[in-house]
Amino acid sequence: MIELAQEATTNESSRLVTVVLFSLMVAATLGITVWAGRQTKSATDFHSGGRSFSPLQNGLAIGSDYMSAASFLGIAGMIALFGYDGFLYSIGFLVAWLVALLLVAELLRNSGRYTMGDVLSFRMQQRPVRTAASVSTLVVSIFYLLAQMVGAGALIALLLGIQEGQTFLGMDAATAKIVGIVVVGLLMTVYVTFGGMKGTTWVQIVKAVILMSGAALLTVLTLSLYGFNLGALMGDAAQASGQSGFLEPGLRYGVEVEGDAIQTMWNKLDLISLGLALVLGTAGLPHILIRFYTVPDSQSARKSVNWGIGLIGTFYLMTLVLGFGAAALVGHEAIRAQDAAGNTAAPQLAQTVGETIGGEMAGAVLLAIIASAAFAAILSTVAGLVIASSSSLAHDFYNSVIRRGKATGSEEVKVAKIAALAVGVVAIVLAIFAQGLNVAFLVALAFAIAASANLPTILLSLFWKRFNTRGALAGIYGGLISAVGLVFFSPVVSGSETALISGADFAWFPLPNPALVSVPISILCAVVGTLTSKEQDFEKFALLQVRALSGAGAEKASEH
Amino acid sequence: MTIERSPKDPSPPPNGDGSALSAEAAVAMHSDPRFQLLKQRLYRFIFPASAAFLAWYLLYVLMSAFGRDVMGTVLFGNVNVALVFGVLQFASTFGIAVWYTLYARRNLDPAAADVREALQQNREDAS
Numbered sequence: 001m002i003e004l005a006q007e008a009t010t011n012e013s014s015r016l017v018t019v020v021l022f023s024l025m026v027a028a029t030l031g032i033t034v035w036a037g038r039q040t041k042s043a044t045d046f047h048s049g050g051r052s053f054s055p056l057q058n059g060l061a062i063g064s065d066y067m068s069a070a071s072f073l074g075i076a077g078m079i080a081l082f083g084y085d086g087f088l089y090s091i092g093f094l095v096a097w098l099v100a101l102l103l104v105a106e107l108l109r110n111s112g113r114y115t116m117g118d119v120l121s122f123r124m125q126q127r128p129v130r131t132a133a134s135v136s137t138l139v140v141s142i143f144y145l146l147a148q149m150v151g152a153g154a155l156i157a158l159l160l161g162i163q164e165g166q167t168f169l170g171m172d173a174a175t176a177k178i179v180g181i182v183v184v185g186l187l188m189t190v191y192v193t194f195g196g197m198k199g200t201t202w203v204q205i206v207k208a209v210i211l212m213s214g215a216a217l218l219t220v221l222t223l224s225l226y227g228f229n230l231g232a233l234m235g236d237a238a239q240a241s242g243q244s245g246f247l248e249p250g251l252r253y254g255v256e257v258e259g260d261a262i263q264t265m266w267n268k269l270d271l272i273s274l275g276l277a278l279v280l281g282t283a284g285l286p287h288i289l290i291r292f293y294t295v296p297d298s299q300s301a302r303k304s305v306n307w308g309i310g311l312i313g314t315f316y317l318m319t320l321v322l323g324f325g326a327a328a329l330v331g332h333e334a335i336r337a338q339d340a341a342g343n344t345a346a347p348q349l350a351q352t353v354g355e356t357i358g359g360e361m362a363g364a365v366l367l368a369i370i371a372s373a374a375f376a377a378i379l380s381t382v383a384g385l386v387i388a389s390s391s392s393l394a395h396d397f398y399n400s401v402i403r404r405g406k407a408t409g410s411e412e413v414k415v416a417k418i419a420a421l422a423v424g425v426v427a428i429v430l431a432i433f434a435q436g437l438n439v440a441f442l443v444a445l446a447f448a449i450a451a452s453a454n455l456p457t458i459l460l461s462l463f464w465k466r467f468n469t470r471g472a473l474a475g476i477y478g479g480l481i482s483a484v485g486l487v488f489f490s491p492v493v494s495g496s497e498t499a500l501i502s503g504a505d506f507a508w509f510p511l512p513n514p515a516l517v518s519v520p521i522s523i524l525c526a527v528v529g530t531l532t533s534k535e536q537d538f539e540k541f542a543l544l545q546v547r548a549l550s551g552a553g554a555e556k557a558s559e560h
Numbered sequence: 561m562t563i564e565r566s567p568k569d570p571s572p573p574p575n576g577d578g579s580a581l582s583a584e585a586a587v588a589m590h591s592d593p594r595f596q597l598l599k600q601r602l603y604r605f606i607f608p609a610s611a612a613f614l615a616w617y618l619l620y621v622l623m624s625a626f627g628r629d630v631m632g633t634v635l636f637g638n639v640n641v642a643l644v645f646g647v648l649q650f651a652s653t654f655g656i657a658v659w660y661t662l663y664a665r666r667n668l669d670p671a672a673a674d675v676r677e678a679l680q681q682n683r684e685d686a687s
Contacts, residue, residue: 084642088624091649095617098656102606234638248632248642249624256628268625275621279614302664309657313650539583542590546581549598550675553581 014351014364015160015168021372025210026187029203029379033191036199043409044558046196046416047114047391048293051557055300057205059307061384062291064204066093066282066308067211067315068381069151069343069374070443075316076349077342079323080335083238083246085253086323090316092278097312099455100283101305106298107462107548108289113555115388116289116454117396120461120476123540124469126405130396132476136453137286137392139480140446141385142427144285147442148385149181149431151343152378156180158344159371181431188382189424192390193417200383201294207376212315214373218346218366219318221353222325230321236328246327266510273516274444280519281447284454287388296557325349329356341440347371386427390420437500441492444513445483452479452518460526462548465541467530474529479522486514585679594678598671605663613656620645 040046053061071093078086112118117133157176160168171179191200226233238246245251254271257263282288292301326335326345329352338344347370354366394416399407407415457475460467487493492512495505511517547553589595623631623645631642 084646087643087646088621091620091646092617095613095649095653098613098653099610101657102610102660231637231639238638245632247638247640248628250628254625271625272618272621275617279617299669302661306657306661309653313654317650539587543581543583543586545599546586546589546595546675546679549602550595550672550679552676552679 013361014367017365017368018160018371021368022375025372025376029187029191029206032202032206033195033199036195036202040196040198040413042558043114043395043412044555045198046413047387047395048290048555049197049201051294051296051555053201053294053304055295055303056307057201058291058295058300058304059311060208061201061204061294062288062304062308063311063315064208064211064377064380065287065291065384066312066381067208067377068148068443069155069378070148070440072211072215072315072319072377073155073343073346073374074341074440076319076322076326076346077335077339077344078252079320080326080330080345080349081332081342082252083241083243083324083327084249085251087316087320088249088253089274089278090319092275093282094309094313094316096279096282097305097309099280100288101302101309103459103462104283104289104455105292105301105305108458109292109295109298109301110551110554111462111544111548112293114290114293114395115392116286116458117392117400120457120472121396121400122544123461123467123537124472127401129469129472129476130400132473134392134396134401136449136476136480137396138389139484140284140286140449140454141389142423142430143442143449144287144446145382145385145389145423145427146430146434147439147446148378148382149184149427150435150437150439152184152382153177153181153431153435154339155343155374155378156183158339159347159374177435178432181435182428184378184382185424185428185431187379188386189421191379191383192386192420192424196413196416197290197294197387197391200387203383204380207380208311210376211373212311214369215315215318215322218325218350218353218370219321221357221366222321222329222349225329225353225356233321233324233328237324238327240328240331242332269516270511270513273511273513276519277444277448277451277513277515280451280455280515282450284450284458285446286392286450286454287384290388290391291384293555297554298551322346322349325353329353347374382427386420386423389423390416393419393423438498439500441487441500441512445487448487448513448515448518449480449483451515452483452522453477454479456519456523456526460530462544464530465538466536467526468533468535468537470533470535471526471530475522475526478525478529479518482518482521483514486518487512490514581679585682588682589675589679592675592678594671594674598668598675601667601671605660605667609656609660613652616652617649620649 044050075086075090078089108119111122116137117130120133121129154177157173157180160176168176191203234247243251250256253274254268295301295304323345326349330345330348335342335345335348338348347367350370351363351367355363394412398415399405399412453476456479457472460475461472486509489507489509490512491499491507493500495507631640631645633641635641635644
């Protein structure tokens with residue numbers, strides 16, 4: 001009885017600190033948004049923040065865009081519950097940045113203006129290719145957004161410590177989830193609509209600093225409990241997990257099913273398919289690609305990717321400590337009891353470590369800090385997704401397709417703001433309807449679509465002389481339709497216990513991750529499409545290559 | 561082989577400040593030795609390096625799927641091959657990024673500057 005009462009006070013004080021920190025952060029970011037909004041005048045300001053961010057600033061924003069709650073809480077949780085396989089996931093996320101660095105970032109910066117569609121359509125017939133680029137941008141961004149927001153609703157309820165049957169400020173857990181979705185949705189819409197790319201980028205910079213410092217603090221404190229001996233921590237984690245092979249691959253991905261060689265083979269192929277999507281998807285994510293436009297030139301784009309790699313790499317190494325720390329100090333049962341997917345492993349670790357080091361109040365404060373860092377991670381990623389969608393709708397679809405390139409900059413900005421509002425509302429409504437569903441697979445699907453529909457066509461555009469409109473359209477739609485179609489007929493959607501639609505079984509494609517098949521399909525479509533069309537424009541290819549490689553004629557930073 | 565232009569587009573691709581690069585100048589520059597040098601230096605790095613790190617990463621993923629016995633081999637203490645292999649993926653990513661940056665600074669940036677200068681020169685000569 002006494003214990004229960006004590007727990008309630010810890011929860012209360014932690015909630016109070018969490019709410020205060022959340023509110024401070026929201027107030028600060030809204031202040032930034034208002035300030036940035038006043039400085040946003042031209043279309044270049046709105047879509048690309050005036051191209052005047054420094055490499056470090058853009059590197060922080062890249063990190064912020066990328067280190068979503070899914071990668072912070074998700075990977076820490078995966079390591080805590082399944083050990084090594086969570087680490088495997090983070091490696092794909094990191095190595096992927098080399099594709100962006102070597103093949104995409106600088107060339108894209110030099111040849112495009114505001115969107116991914118700029119580069120894809122450079123040599124092609126504008127309207128069909130820009131429509132395709134816009135469709136692909138929206139599908140990837142909405143899927144990613146939906147996964148983040150559904151997660152956000154559940155997380156905010158968890159971070160505030162509202163259990164089933166409890167209430168907080170008069171909200172029960174179900175209401176808190178909806179409130180969480182609406183608050184996140186409103187904030188991201190406000191950041192983008194009023195602050196444009198400048199506001200969004202500054203919000204992301206602040207959040208990267210909060211997230212990195214929070215994670216670093218917890219990492220150091222966790223390691224200090226083990227005398228900074230990582231080996232001892234891992235040994236403890238493996239022991240506490242109660243599972244053999246905790247420090248080896250195979251507990252989560254490529255699981256070996258006893259006596260079922262065929263399923264084992266599918267599981268292993270699925271691991272390879274996932275690995276492919278992770279490594280090829282990043283450089284095809286529209287919200288990542290448009291970050292390269294926010295710096296003055298291609299050298300700055302290169303430097304900002306380097307900052308991004310440094311930050312993201314460091315972050316995933318810290319997540320490794322946090323995940324093993326949670327496995328060792330919080331324990332498998334306690335983590336699963338809070339959230340079956342392990343998403344609260346890092347916050348739970350914060351509370352445990354704080355309590356061990358400085359007593360209950362320290363636990364409450366540390367929990368609040370990590371909860372705020374996670375909240376920051378959610379907000380900055382969703383804001384990046386909204387601006388990518390609204391820029392593509394305004395620039396690719398409205399200006400180039402509907403107005404045939406005749407819209408003025410201020411018309412484009414007005415449409416982008418309306419588009420941001422519309423995307424925000426659609427995302428909130430979809431997320432509320434989807435919140436009961438198991439939508440975690442949407443992040444992996446977004447990566448698979450980016451890897452299939454976007455990356456091959458971007459690379460063929462930049463490097464293949466013969467490539468043409470029909471090839472680009474075939475590549476984008478072929479990749480998009482095959483990735484989405486294969487997932488629709490996979491065990492993710494039907495025919496398994498954890499499927500989206502329970503009680504139905506129309507699954508015939510055995511892999512939950514489609515990239516292993518959909519990437520080759522997209523490339524094949526692009527090549528066949530190209531070769532069956534006579535269109536060939538060497539002049540534009542020369543223009544694109546000279547511009548992309550040398551930077552001659554590239555968009556300049558706007559003067560202020 | 562028939563060569564066809566794409567039909568005139570209602571909205572031409574954005575072209576920076578407009579004056580900077582014309583199609584004729586780009587076509588001429590595309591076969592200029594200065595541009596060829598830049599292109600050759602870029603391709604010589606990015607394609608082999610990409611093939612190498614993708615193969616190295618794929619090996620890691622394949623080993624995680626099919627080479628569990630090797631990956632589980634304990635090297636010392638709690639450190640096994642899987643962990644070392646994973647950390648090496650981090651190290652190679654950082655290493656290739658640094659290597660490329662040094663290479664680009666030494667070989668690509670000056671060559672790109674030459675190309676931009678040549679284009680500028682041609683424009684001035686023409687006017």
